[in-house]
Structures are given as C-alpha cells and as structure tokens.
Amino acid sequence: MHVVVKESPALKVVERSTESNDTQGKPLSGRKIGLPTKSVLTRSDYTIVVSTRLNYAAVVFLRVESVKRKVARLNGPHLRAIEERSGMGLEGYGYSFLVAQAQGAPLEFDVLSDDGSIIGHEKIIYSVVSRGYQWAIDTL
Numbered sequence: 142m143h144v145v146v147k148e149s150p151a152l153k154v155v156e157r158s159t160e161s162n163d164t165q166g167k168p169l170s171g172r173k174i175g176l177p178t179k180s181v182l183t184r185s186d187y188t189i190v191v192s193t194r195l196n197y198a199a200v201v202f203l204r205v206e207s208v209k210r211k212v213a214r215l216n217g218p219h220l221r222a223i224e225e226r227s228g229m230g231l232e233g234y235g236y237s238f239l240v241a242q243a244q245g246a247p248l249e250f251d252v253l254s255d256d257g258s259i260i261g262h263e264k265i266i267y268s269v270v271s272r273g274y275q276w277a278i279d280t281l
Contacts, residue, residue, distance in 0.1 A: 142199040143176050144240055146191060146248075147266040152182045158195055176270070186260050187212050187252055192234060199269050201238035201248060202229050213257070217250025219243040240269065 148154055156179035160168060182189040192202040202223070205212045214222075219239045223230045229237070238248050252261035 142197075143195060143270050144193040144199045144201050144267050145177055145270055146180050146193065147268070148180070151184065152180055152191070152265060154180045182263060182265070184252075184261055189215075189252075189263065190234075191265065192229075193267075199240040201240060201267075202234040203236040203238065204232070204234045205252070211255040212252055212260070213255040214253050215250045216253055217248075219246065219248075220250055 146152060146154070154177040156177070158174055158176045158178050160174050176193075176195070178192065178194055180191040180193070182191060186207075188206040190204040190206065192204070194200065194202070203215060203220075205215060215236050219242050220236050221239060223234055223237055225231070248263075248265040248267060250263055251259045252263065254260045
C-alpha cells in the first residue's frame with residue numbers, strides 16, 4: 142500500500158520511487174516504480190515537506206519549514222506528533238498522518254505560528270494504491 146498525493150499549484154512531487162531489486166539482485170515482482178515519495182507544499186509563510194516512503198503500510202510523514210514566521214505546530218485530525226529522537230524525527234519530520242485511521246478522509250490541518258495563531262489551513266487529497274494500482278477497496 143502506498144499513498145499518492147494529488148498535485149496542485151502549491152503541492153509538487155519532488156521525488157519518485159525508482160526500481161529496486163530483491164536480495165538476489167533481481168527486479169521485485171509487483172514493484173512500485175515512479176510513485177511519489179516526497180512532495181513539497183509551498184506557501185509564502187511556510188513550506189511543508191510530505192514524505193510518502195515505500196513501506197509495508199501506507200504512511201505519511203510531515204516536516205514544516207518556516208519561511209517568514211516561526212511555525213510552532215500543525216493541528217488536525219489523524220495527525221500524531223513524532224518523537225524527536227525517532228528515525229523520522231531525526232530527519233526533521235514532526236508529524237505522521239494515520240492513513241488507516243483516516244479511512245479516506247483528506248489530510249487536513251491548520252498551521253499554527255509560535256504565538257498560536259492560525260497562519261494557514263491545508264487540505265491534501267490522496268489515494269492509496271497497491272503495487273502502483275488503485276483498487277476500489279483502497280479508496281473507501
């Protein structure tokens with residue numbers, strides 16, 4: 142399962158998956174090639190990096206990069222803070238989106254400044270694909 146974000150004028154895919162091989166050096170069957178693995182959402186006050194790495198389960202990680210103001214946090218349903226000392230936390234990702242819990246609901250959240258005021262609201266549409274193909278059951 143893999144999350145594929147829907148690009149928009151503000152949200153651009155910047156990395157896609159490449160071919161990978163098994164431990165014997167042979168191409169994997171049902172491999173996931175060309176799927177977005179990193180996207181960047183750009184606004185005037187902030188940038189949000191969206192990581193959708195290839196994984197055994199559909200997963201999304203978010204990293205906020207402040208441009209003009211200090212962004213303190215994201216607030217939205219199905220978002221969980223990531224421990225700073227975890228693997229993704231060490232890479233600067235502060236949040237994960239619980240795809241299974243969201244049950245098809247969009248990735249939607251407020252962007253809050255260091256003083257607690259809302260400086261943005263984002264809604265990212267996505268689909269869940271299996272081996273690069275979208276199945277009806279995956280979109281429920």
